[in-house]
Each structure stands twice: as structure tokens, then as C-alpha cells.
Amino acid sequence: MVENEAALEAGQRLFETVEHGDLEDLRQIFAPGALVWHNTDNAFTDVPTTIRNLDTIRTSAVEFRYEDIRRSxxxxxxxxxxxxxVAMPDGRSIRDMCCCICTVTDGRIARMDAYHDSAATGAMAHKSTKPADE
Incomplete structure (x- = not known):
């Protein structure tokens, strides 16, 4: 069983970093060998690939933020x-209702299962499932 406070702190660090921080810091927030799964493609990605995907979205967007955060x-x-x-320079916008279920080990995220609104995330066609070193 995970200590509630440590798990909630890991979640706060994760999403604050994704929204505002240096994405390379995710290497310390995720545990070694951590995986991120998405319902929209039923695929696992490693942390370097996740960082690359997030960087592509964030650097392409004119707005990237979380609203209505509920964490338990x-x-x-x-x-x-x-x-x-997410708002793009060409005027497209994404409003993705998401649920993330995270496993935390020793204060670090070992696995994330992310359930996205597939109708909203279709606009993020640039997402890669290939490991970052390919």
C-alpha cells in the first residue's frame, strides 16, 4: 500500500511539470522503466517517448493547461x-476530458493508464508510440 501523501505529491509534481515545467524533469518523476498507456491507441510508451510527445504538443500550442483537476x-x-x-495557432482547439490511473512506487510514478476522450484527441495525430531512440 502506498502512502496517500506521497502518491498525491507525485501526481501534483507530474501534472505541474507537464503544464509549466521542464519536461526533462519527468525522468525523475517517473520510476525507471515506467510506462504510459493510452486507451486511444491501446499502446504503451516509455518515458522518453512520452516526453517527446508532450514537447511536440506543448511547443506547437499557444495554450496548454489543465482545468477541473480532481485527484484522489x-x-x-x-x-x-x-x-x-490545448489551443493551436491555426485556431483548432482541444478540450480533452481525461482520467489517469497511476501506480506510485517509492514516491515515483511507475505506470500511468490514461483514458482520453478519443473524439477530442483525434486532432493530436502527431503522437508517436515509437521509442524516442528510433
Whole structure:
């Protein structure tokens, strides 16, 4: 069983870093060998690939933020629901209702299962599932 406070702190660090911080810091927030799974493609990505995908989205967007964040501890980590708002320079915008279920080990995220609104995320066609070193 994970300590609730440590799990919630890991979640806060993760999403604050994704929204505002240096994405390379995710290497310290995620545990070694951590994986991120997405319902929209039923695929796992490693942390370097996740960083690359997030960087592509963030640097392409004129707005990238989370709203309506609700985070609760679980016996293995935490669950978070939020709305991701992304606005692109060409006027397209994404309003992604998301639920993330995270496993936390030793204060670091070992696995994330991310359930995205597939109708909203279709606009993010540039997402890669290939490892970052390919």
C-alpha cells in the first residue's frame, strides 16, 4: 500500500511539470522503466517517448493547461480526472476530458493508464508510440 501523501505529491509534481515545467524533469518523476498507456491507441510508451510527445504538443500550442483537476489517492497510487485545454495557432482547439490511473512506487510514478476522450484527441495525430531512440 502506498502512502496517500506521497502518491498525491507525485501526481501534483507530474501534472505541474507537464503544464509549466521542464519536461526533462519527468525522468525523475517517473520510476525507471515506467510506462504510459493510452486507451486511444491501446499502446504503451516509455518515458522518453512520452516526453517527446508532450514537447511536440506543448511547443506547437499557444495554450496548454489543465482545468477541473480532481485527484484522489488509491491503494496503489492515485487517480486524477481533469480537462486538458490545448489551443493551436491555426485556431483548432482541444478540450480533452481525461482520467489517469497511476501506480506510485517509492514516491515515483511507475505506470500511468490514461483514458482520453478519443473524439477530442483525434486532432493530436502527431503522437508517436515509437521509442524516442528510433
Amino acid at each position: 489517492p488509491t491503494p496503489e497510487g492515485f487517480v486524477q480526472q481533469h480537462t486538458l485545454i
